[in-house]
Amino acid sequence: MSFKSIVREMKDGIGSFSRRRVEGKHWRSCTRSHIVPDVAPLEPITEGRWAHLPPELLLDIIRRVEESETSWPARTVVVYCASVCKPWRDVTKEIVKTPEECGRLTFPISLKQPGPRDSPIQCYIKRDRATSTFRLYFGLTPxxxxxxxxxxxxxxxxxxxxxxxxxxxxxxxxxRASSTYVGKLRSNFLGTKFTMYDSQPPSNDAFQANHSCSSRRFHTKQVSPRLPACNYNIASITYELNVLRTRGPRRINCSMHYIPISSMQEGGTAPTPKSFPQEKLPLSSSPSVKEKSLPGSVCSDALVLKNKSPRWHEQLQCWCLNFKGRVTVASVKNFQLVASVDSSYNVSEAEQNKVILQFGKIGQDIFTMDYRYPLSAYQAFAICLSSFDTKPACE
Known part of the structure; x- marks a missing residue:
């Protein structure tokens, strides 16, 4: 019997999961996408025989599983371990490291955490024109x-x-009232400026200090009391006016309000949320408040990303960038983002030239997205989504 089958047997032995009435829909959704929701159940569940293994043995088992399963779909075994029962989940969360440390995605919260520093996490986006939907997948190609x-x-x-x-x-x-909602991107009328909103603050500390000051789109009685119905303004994206219109490349500037420039320095750190907020928000008589930033939390030296300037190819008569084989189709949407750092900051030239986000077309309605520290998967995805909007003032 494979280890995966054993873990499934353990999972079946802990009793019925149907008692998680509030989380039921989220559990079904995560089964399809192989991600376990990083929230605690509101009601206690019946523990089975696998919940009382000796801590030393349990720690050794999960550590071996974590070390052996490094990529999807085999990495679902790690998620199965976290699904067995609460002790298994606590140990798994303790062992599994952030994407910055291990370069892997496991739980939903890892989508809000910065990517690895050395090598990018490679993903791709599929666009469905009929339904106006976009799906981000982990992997090189479909x-x-x-x-x-x-x-x-x-x-x-x-x-x-x-x-x-x-x-x-x-x-x-x-x-936006669902527990699966993670944020949104909103454009201005011309499609040249975008505001990125997150359903949670950039870090757990910010939530503890400012949860009562957040903006609320819904009355708290309308949603789960564990999940704040908020929109935090975390970044702005600007497409500059292009005097060459379609004959010239797009010029993009992204201001990451809560990521300091110091994060690009050696030993610097970027905001890293550890879990989805579970605190209850105070009831409000107003069902809708305009979105805004957390008071006193926006960095005075916020990191700004700019698109890497392409070179003009005389023979091909087009603008070119080196995507290292990850982009194969010419498109105005293709871009690479690097850090825009002033010389007064102690950031090495290598870090300034390092591509933080790369996006480009590889087929009909299929695009690659490669990102790294200090961006998270969610932030990178939102920036890429801005390229799909119509920009009459730029093109």
């Missing part, structure tokens, strides 16, 4: 058996004065 790892999904909605991309953990629920 597989034939459709067993790819779904990370995030977004739905594009046009409004009278703006365009919104609602981003969710699943591909069939984009409600």
């Amino acid at each position: 597989s034939e058996d459709e067993s790819d790892k779904l990370l995030l999904a977004a739905k594009k909605t046009r409004r009278a004065t703006s365009t919104e991309f609602l981003i969710s953990l699943v591909a069939d629920d984009f409600s």
